[in-house]
Amino acid sequence: MSGRTAIILVGGEARRAGGQEKYFFSYQGETFIDRLVSTLRSVTDEIVVVAKNPKQCRRFLHIDGVAIIPDERTGIGPIGGLHAGVLQAHGDLIFVAACDMPCINPAVVELLFTLIDDYDAVIPTWNLSMLEPLHAVYRKSALLTYLEDHTSLSLRDMVRSLSPRYVHVDLLRPIDPGLKTFTNINDLESLRRINGGGEEE
Numbered sequence: 001m002s003g004r005t006a007i008i009l010v011g012g013e014a015r016r017a018g019g020q021e022k023y024f025f026s027y028q029g030e031t032f033i034d035r036l037v038s039t040l041r042s043v044t045d046e047i048v049v050v051a052k053n054p055k056q057c058r059r060f061l062h063i064d065g066v067a068i069i070p071d072e073r074t075g076i077g078p079i080g081g082l083h084a085g086v087l088q089a090h091g092d093l094i095f096v097a098a099c100d101m102p103c104i105n106p107a108v109v110e111l112l113f114t115l116i117d118d119y120d121a122v123i124p125t126w127n128l129s130m131l132e133p134l135h136a137v138y139r140k141s142a143l144l145t146y147l148e149d150h151t152s153l154s155l156r157d158m159v160r161s162l163s164p165r166y167v168h169v170d171l172l173r174p175i176d177p178g179l180k181t182f183t184n185i186n187d188l189e190s191l192r193r194i195n196g197g198g199e200e201e
Contacts, residue, residue, distance in 0.1 A: 005091030011052030
């Protein structure tokens, strides 16, 4: 393994989660953020957590061995947090994840890394219009070039401006038959559902 960074974006406003902080929701006895960090440690060399401001950064000081940085370009959505994370990253290859994905499968992430070849990115896709840009691998140099000078705030536009390798999710089913790796929890009802109807934290 050489030069791999994971960037976890935690700076969302959590409006759809009843104002609660999604990264501290619990699944199988662990918070989302702790699950993500422990999962991604096994397939990357470093982890960068990007929060929306220094105050939010302090919420993650209990996590050892992780870089915790604030967003440098606030109010423009995930692409601003991504830019901050890429500037911090030391790896040549970067896996980007959202903080509301507690079931990310390390074997799937490993496969995405191995598929990069000469591409700028490896993007899981359900169909031509449904991509997973926040569960994808990127080449750092390509991201830096794009993020230094762009007008669109859309991650989809960013992906299309690169030289991406699209990987249909069906190719990942031998590793993750239910494709649980893409589960994202946007509200309290979804949280109760994955926890079998239990109480959320």
